[in-house]
Amino acid sequence: MEAKNYPSNRLLLSGNHAVAWGVKLVCPDVAPVYPITPQTPILEKITEFQSQGELDMELLTPESEHSAMAACISASATGARVFTATSSQGLLLMHELLHYACGARAPIVMFNVNRTPASPWGFWPDQLDSLAQRDTGWIQLYSETPQESLDTVIQAYRIAEAVGLPTMISHDAFYVSHSMEPVEVPSQDLVREFLPRFEPRYRLDTELGQSFGAPIDQATWNRSRRDIAAAMALVADAVTAAGEAWGELTSRAYGPLEQYRMEEAEVVIVTMGSMSGTAREAVDAMRERGEAVGLLKVRLFRPLPAEALRQALAGVSCALVLDRNYSPGMGGILHQEIKSALFAMSGAPRLHGLLAGIGGVNVSAEKIQQLVDDCREVEPSVEAQWVE
Amino acid sequence: MELINYNDEELFQPGHVACAGCVEALSMRVILNTVGRDAVATVSPSCGAVICGAYPFSATKIPVFHTTLESGAASASGIKRALLSQGKPDTTVLCLAGDGGTYDIGLQALSSAAERNEDILYICFDNEGYMNTGGQKSSSTPLAAVTGSTPAGKTTRKKNLIEILAAHRIPLIATASPSHLNDMAAKVEKAKALRGTKVIIVLIPCLPGWGVADNAAVKTARLAVESGVFPLFEVEDGVHYTLNTEQRTQSVNSYLAQQGRYRHLSAEQVEQIQADVDAEWQRLLWCAAGR
Ligand SMILES: Cc1ncc(C[n+]2csc(CCOP(=O)(O)OP(=O)(O)O)c2C)c(N)n1
Numbered sequence: 002m003e004a005k006n007y008p009s010n011r012l013l014l015s016g017n018h019a020v021a022w023g024v025k026l027v028c029p030d031v032a033p034v035y036p037i038t039p040q041t042p043i044l045e046k047i048t049e050f051q052s053q054g055e056l057d058m059e060l061l062t063p064e065s066e067h068s069a070m071a072a073c074i075s076a077s078a079t080g081a082r083v084f085t086a087t088s089s090q091g092l093l094l095m096h097e098l099l100h101y102a103c104g105a106r107a108p109i110v111m112f113n114v115n116r117t118p119a120s121p122w123g124f125w126p127d128q129l130d131s132l133a134q135r136d137t138g139w140i141q142l143y144s145e146t147p148q149e150s151l152d153t154v155i156q157a158y159r160i161a162e163a164v165g166l167p168t169m170i171s172h173d174a175f176y177v178s179h180s181m182e183p184v185e186v187p188s189q190d191l192v193r194e195f196l197p198r199f200e201p202r203y204r205l206d207t208e209l210g211q212s213f214g215a216p217i218d219q220a221t222w223n224r225s226r227r228d229i230a231a232a233m234a235l236v237a238d239a240v241t242a243a244g245e246a247w248g249e250l251t252s253r254a255y256g257p258l259e260q261y262r263m264e265e266a267e268v269v270i271v272t273m274g275s276m277s278g279t280a281r282e283a284v285d286a287m288r289e290r291g292e293a294v295g296l297l298k299v300r301l302f303r304p305l306p307a308e309a310l311r312q313a314l315a316g317v318s319c320a321l322v323l324d325r326n327y328s329p330g331m332g333g334i335l336h337q338e339i340k341s342a343l344f345a346m347s348g349a350p351r352l353h354g355l356l357a358g359i360g361g362v363n364v365s366a367e368k369i370q371q372l373v374d375d376c377r378e379v380e381p382s383v384e385a386q387w388v389e
Numbered sequence: 390m391e392l393i394n395y396n397d398e399e400l401f402q403p404g405h406v407a408c409a410g411c412v413e414a415l416s417m418r419v420i421l422n423t424v425g426r427d428a429v430a431t432v433s434p435s436c437g438a439v440i441c442g443a444y445p446f447s448a449t450k451i452p453v454f455h456t457t458l459e460s461g462a463a464s465a466s467g468i469k470r471a472l473l474s475q476g477k478p479d480t481t482v483l484c485l486a487g488d489g490g491t492y493d494i495g496l497q498a499l500s501s502a503a504e505r506n507e508d509i510l511y512i513c514f515d516n517e518g519y520m521n522t523g524g525q526k527s528s529s530t531p532l533a534a535v536t537g538s539t540p541a542g543k544t545t546r547k548k549n550l551i552e553i554l555a556a557h558r559i560p561l562i563a564t565a566s567p568s569h570l571n572d573m574a575a576k577v578e579k580a581k582a583l584r585g586t587k588v589i590i591v592l593i594p595c596l597p598g599w600g601v602a603d604n605a606a607v608k609t610a611r612l613a614v615e616s617g618v619f620p621l622f623e624v625e626d627g628v629h630y631t632l633n634t635e636q637r638t639q640s641v642n643s644y645l646a647q648q649g650r651y652r653h654l655s656a657e658q659v660e661q662i663q664a665d666v667d668a669e670w671q672r673l674l675w676c677a678a679g680r
């Protein structure tokens with residue numbers, strides 16, 4: 002589809018600065034933030050935009066991430082459009098309030114830079130921090146590149162506000178957060194057209210007099226979860242709609258999954274985040290040699306687009322899930338999720354789970370090709386295997 | 390020139406990875422050696438944690454536990470209670486934390502430990518900002534100072550943590566400066582002999598964070614003391630104040646002028662800071678005179 006005629010600006014940006022540009026274009030009302038490596042360039046860039054008068058936004062710098070998220074929730078409940086960013090320990094410290102944000106149906110957008118949790122201390126790319134939040138009721142999207150991070154921040158507001166759920170986008174520490182690439186920065190007019198002002202129906206408002214979050218009986222609590230489930234059921238379509246509308250304006254369309262060279266694929270690599278870039282290279286090399294290998298990139302992780310995953314993997318003989326995270330006791334989280342998504346599917350692919358790049362160790366395109374070769378020979382096991 | 394007079398048992402080793410010229414490493418050396426071998430430390434993420442060393446190296450000869458940013462005083466409490474349960478009441482438990490880990494995210498844990506009067510020696514290396522993450526403001530950052538998150542200068546004053554701690558009526562709160570190492574060692578010695586929560590706040594002029602020349606950290610710290618910006622004093626049981634330096638011999642401007650973070654200040658702003666320092670000095674004199 003042809004893009005509408007909005008000028009864009011091509012800038013050389015790191016992943017984190019691309020996020021900050023996305024925030025500048027959205028111009029949220031309130032942003033409570035707390036610094037943590039490797040998120041700080043997002044914080045410092047939006048602070049710079051704000052102090053130079055280019056971003057009219059209430060910026061709060063509380064004493065901790067716990068308070069940052071608490072302020073996000075109450076600001077959102079007051080009807081503000083809200084942004085925050087964090088990583089690793091910061092996200093983990095927010096955990097209590099992540100549940101709260103979902104229950105309060107606050108359409109906050111948060112950017113998380115995936116980094117190993119302590120102990121021991123490390124600063125390396127690993128998706129455990131955000132994947133460990135999978136039961137908190139946040140929509141979760143994973144980004145592969147600085148461009149995708151910028152585009153997804155903007156789309157995330159449309160998605161979050163459409164369904165009334167908080168949304169978290171993650172990209173990998175350093176591989177994406179600190180690596181530079183040319184990024185198309187759309188115009189303010191384009192973003193204004195894509196993202197009209199937010200008018201929440203319920204809010205803390207002296208005119209309305211509504212209160213939030215008071216204690217309820219069992220049946221009402223139960224109903225609140227069913228409401229969340231109903232909202233979750235709308236997310237995949239909302240992600241598709243936002244991604245397509247974005248594509249019409251920018252020629253860069255997105256969806257819950259991305260299928261790369263999946264035509265007639267016998268073996269499919271399934272992964273998320275920056276690993277997708279390396280897997281793309283591996284797929285190209287193998288296709289070059291005439292091998293029918295494809296890539297299935299999971300962009301929307303929560304809610305898991307189970308139906309779309311089943312369709313994408315129908316007829317594939319072997320799938321290889323690469324997890325850059327380790328859930329002690331049950332292996333890779335994406336592997337667990339894909340296993341459950343394919344439950345009782347007739348003709349499901351043989352599914353291999355591989356713990357690759359845990360703690361940020363490098364996984365090369367050559368390594369991925371070798372993993373594809375190896376998996377053809379062996380029977381898959383229920384537990385994921387460590388990649389040496 | 391004052392001779393540094395403390396017993397160096399080499400509990401702090403060379404090869405640490407602080408910035409060259411950092412006085413936090415110097416302070417750590419004096420503090421660890423004054424406390425001695427019978428000590429366990431917990432350190433929260435900060436320059437102090439970096440100085441303690443990255444695996445497989447360690448700059449300290451005492452055991453160090455690396456805890457999380459918000460939990461310093463709680464972590465120290467746990468170590469102390471475990472040692473008590475093992476019949477080792479005399480082992481000093483040190484909590485090493487930055488100002489972010491003390492004034493901000495760790496304040497709740499510190500207040501709770503102080504209220505319980507846990508037997509710990511809490512050292513706050515106060516470099517007036519989050520330096521480990523590249524220099525953002527903390528609530529210890531002074532008025533008008535430029536940081537990564539206050540590009541136009543901070544609009545509020547430094548939090549008066551000493552008064553907050555005094556309200557907990559703990560046995561000892563003291564300030565210390567790397568320009569006055571004997572005073573620092575004496576305070577550590579005194580704290581070590583007391584039971585209960587002791588807090589020493591050490592001013593650390595940070596080379597990149599404050600825009601101070603590589604060889605000027607000690608000088609800057611000395612000017613902070615001599616101008617009265619950072620007076621050396623002690624508060625015992627929350628009420629007994631002792632000023633360790635009774636004269637101010639420098640203007641506040643001589644201190645501010647050392648630092649890039651204040652380069653943008655107008656004459657009026659300097660005057661306002663001088664007036665703040667004067668008022669605080671008067672208040673301290675009044676407290677020290679027993680009111
Ligand atoms: C919960 C949590 N949030 C954020 C961080 C990131 N972080 C590590 S060190 C640090 C700065 C701490 O500042 P301070 O205590 O003053 O120590 P300094 O680095 O200045 O020595 C921050 C924000 C973290 N480790 N944990």
Ligand code: SF4
Nearest residue numbers: 407408411436595596
């Ligand atoms: S950043 Fe500042 S406090 Fe930290 S090691 Fe360097 S000079 Fe010392």
Ligand SMILES: [Mg+2]
Nearest residue numbers: 487488516518
């Ligand atoms: Mg500090």
